Every structure is written in C-alpha cells, then in structure tokens.
Amino acid sequence: MSSTSLTDRVEALLADAATADGGAPVLPIVAAGDPVLRRPADPFDGQLSDALLARLIEAMRVTMHAAPGVGLAAPQIGLPLRLAVIEDAANVPEEVRAARGRVPQPFRVVINPSYEDASGRHVAFYEGCLSVPGYQAVVARHERVRLRALDERGRAVDEEVAGWPARIVQHETDHLDGTLYLDRAEPRSLSSTQSPAAVERWAQLTPQLAAQELGFSLPESD
Ligand code: ZN
Numbered sequence: 001m002s003s004t005s006l007t008d009r010v011e012a013l014l015a016d017a018a019t020a021d022g023g024a025p026v027l028p029i030v031a032a033g034d035p036v037l038r039r040p041a042d043p044f045d046g047q048l049s050d051a052l053l054a055r056l057i058e059a060m061r062v063t064m065h066a067a068p069g070v071g072l073a074a075p076q077i078g079l080p081l082r083l084a085v086i087e088d089a090a091n092v093p094e095e096v097r098a099a100r101g102r103v104p105q106p107f108r109v110v111i112n113p114s115y116e117d118a119s120g121r122h123v124a125f126y127e128g129c130l131s132v133p134g135y136q137a138v139v140a141r142h143e144r145v146r147l148r149a150l151d152e153r154g155r156a157v158d159e160e161v162a163g164w165p166a167r168i169v170q171h172e173t174d175h176l177d178g179t180l181y182l183d184r185a186e187p188r189s190l191s192s193t194q195s196p197a198a199v200e201r202w203a204q205l206t207p208q209l210a211a212q213e214l215g216f217s218l219p220e221s222d
Contacts, residue, residue: 006047009079010056017059024058026066027077032132032180034078041073041080041176044111044150057109057152060085069130070105071168073175076131082112084172088164099205100125101143101163110157113149113173117142118160122219126189126207127167129181134194137185138207140219141170186216 017025030036048056056074060083064072070088074081087107096102101123124140144162147169151157161169171181182190189210192198202210211218 006042006079006081007049007052010048010052013077013079014055014059024055024062027059027063029063029067029072029130030076030078032129032182036075036078036080037131037175037180038178039075039080040178041075041082043082047081053152056083057085061087061107067130071172072130073172075175075178082176084110084113084176086110086165086168086172088168090164095205101166103163103165105165105168109152110147110149110169110172111152111154113147113157113169113176115142115145115147115161115169115173117144118146119144119162124186124207124218125167126191126202126210127171127181128193129171131175132180132182134192136191136193136202137182137187138189138210138216138218139167139181139185141167141184145169147173186211188214188216 013027014025017027019025060072060077063077064085064087071084071086073084086105088105090097090102090104092102119142121143122140123143124138126136127139128136144160145166147157147159147161149157189207191202207218
C-alpha cells in the first residue's frame with residue numbers, strides 16, 4: 001500500500017467514526033471472513049505522520065477498551081499494517097492469576113513485532129478474539145517468548161514476556177501474519193460464550209475438565 005493511500009484510509013477511518021466531542025472514536029471491528037484478517041500486514045516504515053499515528057493508536061486504545069478486549073491489531077480495524085495495542089488490567093481472582101500467569105500488562109504499542117519461543121514449554125488455556133465473537137477455544141502457546149518490535153516512538157524493543165501477556169503478544173502478532181487463534185486451537189475445544197452459563201461451563205482455572213469432557217489433548221508439560 002502506498003503511503004498516500006494508507007494516510008487517506010486512516011484519515012477516512014477516523015473521520016467516519018468521529019465523535020461529536022472530537023474525542024478518539026470507537027472504530028468498527030472487522031470479523032472473521034474478511035480477507036484483511038488473512039493477509040500478512042505491511043511493515044510500518046513511516047507511512048503515517050507522527051500525529052496521525054498517534055491519533056490512530058489512541059483510537060485503537062479506545063476501541064480495545066470499549067470492546068472490551070486486551071489486545072487489538074490493526075487488521076482488526078481493516079488496516080493491513082503491522083501495528084497492535086495491548087493492555088490488560090487483569091482484574092481476576094488471585095487463583096486465576098496464579099494458574100494462568102494473568103498478571104497486569106500496562107498499555108503498550110507494538111510496531112513490526114515478531115516473537116520466538118523462549119521457554120521450550122507450551123501452556124494451554126481458553127482464549128477468544130474480538131474478530132470471532134461468541135466463541136472461545138483452547139490454544140497451546142509458548143509460555144514465554146522473546147518479543148522484538150518497535151514502540152510508538154520508534155525505539156527498539158527486545159524483551160522476554162511471560163504468562164498471559166506472552167499469550168496476548170502471540171495472539172496479536174499472529175493477527176499481523178494473517179493467522180487467527182482458531183488456526184492454532186484445539187478444534188474440539190470450541191465453545192460458545194453466548195450466555196453466562198456457557199462462559200461459566202469452562203471457567204475452571206485450567207482447561208483440564210474441558211479436555212476430558214470434550215475429547216481433546218493438552219500439551220505435555222515438559
Ligand atoms: Zn484476535
């Protein structure tokens with residue numbers, strides 16, 4: 001995509017969703033079935049001015065909060081750009097925090113991110129996606145990853161991320177490669193989240209009971 005057309009598209013996206021008071025708009029989220037979620041996104045190489053990038057990031061932050069979600073990748077708002085925002089207040093009971101590594105992740109921006117395994121270990125939990133509403137499925141993911149990216153000011157990031165924040169990093173980076181969590185999920189774990197009762201059914205600390213009852217395997221702990 002040329003820099004002009006990306007600028008035009010971002011301007012149009014922000015204008016179409018503009019709020020009366022001029023605050024950052026909540027953007028429509030693209031659902032599975034849209035090809036933009038299936039294409040590798042373009043690296044960010046300065047196609048947007050600093051001011052427009054900042055407005056886009058703020059709109060993505062507001063949209064993620066409104067959803068609500070803990071991560072949002074640019075393809076999910078229809079932009080094929082390697083940019084994602086992440087934030088997780090992790091307002092969960094202590095036992096959930098301990099079992100899932102669900103520690104708070106302050107707001108952060110990742111640009112051109114990539115990750116690699118840093119633990120040799122997989123952990124499997126239910127996760128969902130704002131672009132696949134109404135469902136959740138179990139995904140085995142690296143327990144810890146080495147994240148390389150740029151932040152919103154263009155500074156290089158090279159750090160290890162563990163626990164639930166590592167899961168979010170993998171999920172969002174996968175979006176930028178055209179991969180949905182369903183591609184990595186245990187198909188037999190797929191569960192509705194369309195009612196509180198459906199959510200409650202597999203709300204245990206780990207998906208062990210779901211694996212037994214639905215008939216799928218969990219990774220060996222190694
Ligand atoms: Zn997602």
